[in-house]
Amino acid sequence: MKKLFYPAVFHKDEGGGFWVSFPDIPECLTEGDDMEKAYEMAVDALGLALTSRKEEGDVIPVPSAIDEIKNNDGILVIVEFDMMRHLKKHSAKAVKKTLTIPEWLNEEATSEGVNFSQVLQDALIRKLNMKS
Known part of the structure:
Protein backbone atom coordinates (compact mmCIF):
# COMPACT_ATOMS: atom_id res chain seq x y z
CA MET A 1 0.00 0.00 0.00
CA SER A 91 7.30 4.36 12.52
CA ALA A 92 11.09 4.54 12.63
CA LYS A 93 11.34 2.38 15.76
CA ALA A 94 13.85 -0.44 15.33
CA VAL A 95 12.51 -3.99 15.52
CA LYS A 96 14.78 -6.87 16.48
CA LYS A 97 14.77 -9.88 14.14
CA THR A 98 16.47 -13.23 14.61
CA LEU A 99 17.82 -14.90 11.51
CA THR A 100 19.90 -17.87 10.53
CA ILE A 101 22.77 -17.92 8.03
CA PRO A 102 25.50 -20.50 7.35
CA GLU A 103 28.46 -20.30 9.72
CA TRP A 104 30.97 -19.78 6.89
CA LEU A 105 28.98 -16.79 5.62
CA ASN A 106 28.78 -15.30 9.11
CA GLU A 107 32.55 -15.65 9.60
CA GLU A 108 33.34 -14.08 6.22
CA ALA A 109 30.92 -11.18 6.73
CA THR A 110 32.13 -10.57 10.28
CA SER A 111 35.78 -10.53 9.16
CA GLU A 112 34.83 -7.90 6.55
CA GLY A 113 33.04 -5.77 9.15
CA VAL A 114 29.64 -6.14 7.49
CA ASN A 115 26.75 -4.40 9.24
CA PHE A 116 24.14 -7.18 9.15
CA SER A 117 21.23 -4.89 10.00
CA GLN A 118 22.08 -2.48 7.18
CA VAL A 119 22.54 -5.29 4.66
CA LEU A 120 19.16 -6.77 5.61
CA GLN A 121 17.45 -3.37 5.36
CA ASP A 122 19.00 -2.69 1.96
CA ALA A 123 18.04 -6.15 0.69
CA LEU A 124 14.44 -5.81 1.91
CA ILE A 125 14.10 -2.39 0.30
CA ARG A 126 15.33 -3.82 -3.02
CA LYS A 127 13.17 -6.96 -2.71
CA LEU A 128 10.05 -4.87 -2.03
CA ASN A 129 10.86 -2.39 -4.81
CA MET A 130 10.89 0.51 -2.37
CA LYS A 131 12.91 3.69 -2.23
CA SER A 132 14.90 4.25 0.94
Missing part, protein backbone atom coordinates in the same frame (compact mmCIF):
# COMPACT_ATOMS: atom_id res chain seq x y z
CA LYS A 2 1.77 3.10 -1.17
CA LYS A 3 -0.15 6.08 -2.45
CA LEU A 4 -3.86 6.24 -1.83
CA PHE A 5 -6.33 8.59 -3.49
CA TYR A 6 -9.69 9.32 -1.89
CA PRO A 7 -12.48 11.62 -3.02
CA ALA A 8 -13.27 14.42 -0.60
CA VAL A 9 -15.98 17.05 -0.65
CA PHE A 10 -14.89 20.58 0.19
CA HIS A 11 -17.87 22.51 1.55
CA LYS A 12 -17.83 26.31 1.76
CA ASP A 13 -18.16 27.36 5.37
CA GLU A 14 -20.54 30.24 6.10
CA GLY A 15 -17.88 31.83 8.31
CA GLY A 16 -15.23 31.59 5.58
CA GLY A 17 -12.93 28.80 4.53
CA PHE A 18 -13.93 25.19 3.93
CA TRP A 19 -14.86 22.08 5.86
CA VAL A 20 -13.99 18.73 4.32
CA SER A 21 -15.72 15.36 4.42
CA PHE A 22 -14.74 11.98 2.95
CA PRO A 23 -17.67 9.91 1.66
CA ASP A 24 -15.75 6.64 2.12
CA ILE A 25 -14.51 7.47 5.63
CA PRO A 26 -17.37 9.09 7.57
CA GLU A 27 -15.30 9.71 10.71
CA CYS A 28 -12.80 11.77 8.71
CA LEU A 29 -13.71 15.47 8.87
CA THR A 30 -11.54 18.58 8.91
CA GLU A 31 -11.48 22.24 7.96
CA GLY A 32 -9.22 25.05 6.76
CA ASP A 33 -9.28 28.82 6.40
CA ASP A 34 -8.79 28.58 2.62
CA MET A 35 -8.62 25.88 -0.07
CA GLU A 36 -4.88 25.33 0.37
CA LYS A 37 -5.07 24.96 4.15
CA ALA A 38 -8.20 22.81 3.87
CA TYR A 39 -6.37 20.48 1.47
CA GLU A 40 -3.35 20.22 3.79
CA MET A 41 -5.66 19.45 6.71
CA ALA A 42 -7.54 16.91 4.55
CA VAL A 43 -4.29 15.05 3.82
CA ASP A 44 -3.46 14.96 7.54
CA ALA A 45 -6.97 13.89 8.54
CA LEU A 46 -7.07 11.18 5.86
CA GLY A 47 -3.69 9.89 7.01
CA LEU A 48 -4.77 9.79 10.62
CA ALA A 49 -8.00 7.96 9.76
CA LEU A 50 -6.30 5.39 7.51
CA THR A 51 -3.38 4.66 9.82
CA SER A 52 -5.76 4.38 12.77
CA ARG A 53 -7.88 1.88 10.86
CA LYS A 54 -4.76 -0.07 9.86
CA GLU A 55 -3.44 -0.19 13.46
CA GLU A 56 -6.82 -1.36 14.76
CA GLY A 57 -7.11 -4.04 12.08
CA ASP A 58 -10.17 -2.36 10.55
CA VAL A 59 -10.93 -2.44 6.87
CA ILE A 60 -9.44 0.32 4.75
CA PRO A 61 -12.23 1.06 2.29
CA VAL A 62 -11.76 1.07 -1.44
CA PRO A 63 -12.16 4.64 -2.71
CA SER A 64 -15.45 5.32 -4.46
CA ALA A 65 -15.46 6.14 -8.13
CA ILE A 66 -15.97 9.85 -8.74
CA ASP A 67 -19.21 9.30 -10.66
CA GLU A 68 -20.69 7.34 -7.73
CA ILE A 69 -20.46 10.23 -5.27
CA LYS A 70 -23.58 12.27 -4.68
CA ASN A 71 -22.43 15.83 -4.18
CA ASN A 72 -24.92 18.67 -4.13
CA ASP A 73 -23.21 21.18 -1.89
CA GLY A 74 -19.46 21.12 -2.35
CA ILE A 75 -16.42 20.79 -4.55
CA LEU A 76 -15.23 17.26 -5.25
CA VAL A 77 -11.45 16.95 -4.81
CA ILE A 78 -9.18 13.90 -4.88
CA VAL A 79 -6.89 13.82 -1.86
CA GLU A 80 -3.61 11.90 -2.05
CA PHE A 81 -2.05 10.16 0.95
CA ASP A 82 1.34 8.45 0.78
CA MET A 83 1.08 5.65 3.35
CA MET A 84 4.72 4.54 2.95
CA ARG A 85 6.06 8.06 3.45
CA HIS A 86 3.89 8.46 6.52
CA LEU A 87 5.06 5.13 7.99
CA LYS A 88 8.72 5.97 7.35
CA LYS A 89 8.26 9.28 9.14
CA HIS A 90 6.23 8.01 12.09
Whole structure:
Protein backbone atom coordinates (compact mmCIF):
# COMPACT_ATOMS: atom_id res chain seq x y z
CA MET A 1 0.00 0.00 0.00
CA LYS A 2 1.77 3.10 -1.17
CA LYS A 3 -0.15 6.08 -2.45
CA LEU A 4 -3.86 6.24 -1.83
CA PHE A 5 -6.33 8.59 -3.49
CA TYR A 6 -9.69 9.32 -1.89
CA PRO A 7 -12.48 11.62 -3.02
CA ALA A 8 -13.27 14.42 -0.60
CA VAL A 9 -15.98 17.05 -0.65
CA PHE A 10 -14.89 20.58 0.19
CA HIS A 11 -17.87 22.51 1.55
CA LYS A 12 -17.83 26.31 1.76
CA ASP A 13 -18.16 27.36 5.37
CA GLU A 14 -20.54 30.24 6.10
CA GLY A 15 -17.88 31.83 8.31
CA GLY A 16 -15.23 31.59 5.58
CA GLY A 17 -12.93 28.80 4.53
CA PHE A 18 -13.93 25.19 3.93
CA TRP A 19 -14.86 22.08 5.86
CA VAL A 20 -13.99 18.73 4.32
CA SER A 21 -15.72 15.36 4.42
CA PHE A 22 -14.74 11.98 2.95
CA PRO A 23 -17.67 9.91 1.66
CA ASP A 24 -15.75 6.64 2.12
CA ILE A 25 -14.51 7.47 5.63
CA PRO A 26 -17.37 9.09 7.57
CA GLU A 27 -15.30 9.71 10.71
CA CYS A 28 -12.80 11.77 8.71
CA LEU A 29 -13.71 15.47 8.87
CA THR A 30 -11.54 18.58 8.91
CA GLU A 31 -11.48 22.24 7.96
CA GLY A 32 -9.22 25.05 6.76
CA ASP A 33 -9.28 28.82 6.40
CA ASP A 34 -8.79 28.58 2.62
CA MET A 35 -8.62 25.88 -0.07
CA GLU A 36 -4.88 25.33 0.37
CA LYS A 37 -5.07 24.96 4.15
CA ALA A 38 -8.20 22.81 3.87
CA TYR A 39 -6.37 20.48 1.47
CA GLU A 40 -3.35 20.22 3.79
CA MET A 41 -5.66 19.45 6.71
CA ALA A 42 -7.54 16.91 4.55
CA VAL A 43 -4.29 15.05 3.82
CA ASP A 44 -3.46 14.96 7.54
CA ALA A 45 -6.97 13.89 8.54
CA LEU A 46 -7.07 11.18 5.86
CA GLY A 47 -3.69 9.89 7.01
CA LEU A 48 -4.77 9.79 10.62
CA ALA A 49 -8.00 7.96 9.76
CA LEU A 50 -6.30 5.39 7.51
CA THR A 51 -3.38 4.66 9.82
CA SER A 52 -5.76 4.38 12.77
CA ARG A 53 -7.88 1.88 10.86
CA LYS A 54 -4.76 -0.07 9.86
CA GLU A 55 -3.44 -0.19 13.46
CA GLU A 56 -6.82 -1.36 14.76
CA GLY A 57 -7.11 -4.04 12.08
CA ASP A 58 -10.17 -2.36 10.55
CA VAL A 59 -10.93 -2.44 6.87
CA ILE A 60 -9.44 0.32 4.75
CA PRO A 61 -12.23 1.06 2.29
CA VAL A 62 -11.76 1.07 -1.44
CA PRO A 63 -12.16 4.64 -2.71
CA SER A 64 -15.45 5.32 -4.46
CA ALA A 65 -15.46 6.14 -8.13
CA ILE A 66 -15.97 9.85 -8.74
CA ASP A 67 -19.21 9.30 -10.66
CA GLU A 68 -20.69 7.34 -7.73
CA ILE A 69 -20.46 10.23 -5.27
CA LYS A 70 -23.58 12.27 -4.68
CA ASN A 71 -22.43 15.83 -4.18
CA ASN A 72 -24.92 18.67 -4.13
CA ASP A 73 -23.21 21.18 -1.89
CA GLY A 74 -19.46 21.12 -2.35
CA ILE A 75 -16.42 20.79 -4.55
CA LEU A 76 -15.23 17.26 -5.25
CA VAL A 77 -11.45 16.95 -4.81
CA ILE A 78 -9.18 13.90 -4.88
CA VAL A 79 -6.89 13.82 -1.86
CA GLU A 80 -3.61 11.90 -2.05
CA PHE A 81 -2.05 10.16 0.95
CA ASP A 82 1.34 8.45 0.78
CA MET A 83 1.08 5.65 3.35
CA MET A 84 4.72 4.54 2.95
CA ARG A 85 6.06 8.06 3.45
CA HIS A 86 3.89 8.46 6.52
CA LEU A 87 5.06 5.13 7.99
CA LYS A 88 8.72 5.97 7.35
CA LYS A 89 8.26 9.28 9.14
CA HIS A 90 6.23 8.01 12.09
CA SER A 91 7.30 4.36 12.52
CA ALA A 92 11.09 4.54 12.63
CA LYS A 93 11.34 2.38 15.76
CA ALA A 94 13.85 -0.44 15.33
CA VAL A 95 12.51 -3.99 15.52
CA LYS A 96 14.78 -6.87 16.48
CA LYS A 97 14.77 -9.88 14.14
CA THR A 98 16.47 -13.23 14.61
CA LEU A 99 17.82 -14.90 11.51
CA THR A 100 19.90 -17.87 10.53
CA ILE A 101 22.77 -17.92 8.03
CA PRO A 102 25.50 -20.50 7.35
CA GLU A 103 28.46 -20.30 9.72
CA TRP A 104 30.97 -19.78 6.89
CA LEU A 105 28.98 -16.79 5.62
CA ASN A 106 28.78 -15.30 9.11
CA GLU A 107 32.55 -15.65 9.60
CA GLU A 108 33.34 -14.08 6.22
CA ALA A 109 30.92 -11.18 6.73
CA THR A 110 32.13 -10.57 10.28
CA SER A 111 35.78 -10.53 9.16
CA GLU A 112 34.83 -7.90 6.55
CA GLY A 113 33.04 -5.77 9.15
CA VAL A 114 29.64 -6.14 7.49
CA ASN A 115 26.75 -4.40 9.24
CA PHE A 116 24.14 -7.18 9.15
CA SER A 117 21.23 -4.89 10.00
CA GLN A 118 22.08 -2.48 7.18
CA VAL A 119 22.54 -5.29 4.66
CA LEU A 120 19.16 -6.77 5.61
CA GLN A 121 17.45 -3.37 5.36
CA ASP A 122 19.00 -2.69 1.96
CA ALA A 123 18.04 -6.15 0.69
CA LEU A 124 14.44 -5.81 1.91
CA ILE A 125 14.10 -2.39 0.30
CA ARG A 126 15.33 -3.82 -3.02
CA LYS A 127 13.17 -6.96 -2.71
CA LEU A 128 10.05 -4.87 -2.03
CA ASN A 129 10.86 -2.39 -4.81
CA MET A 130 10.89 0.51 -2.37
CA LYS A 131 12.91 3.69 -2.23
CA SER A 132 14.90 4.25 0.94
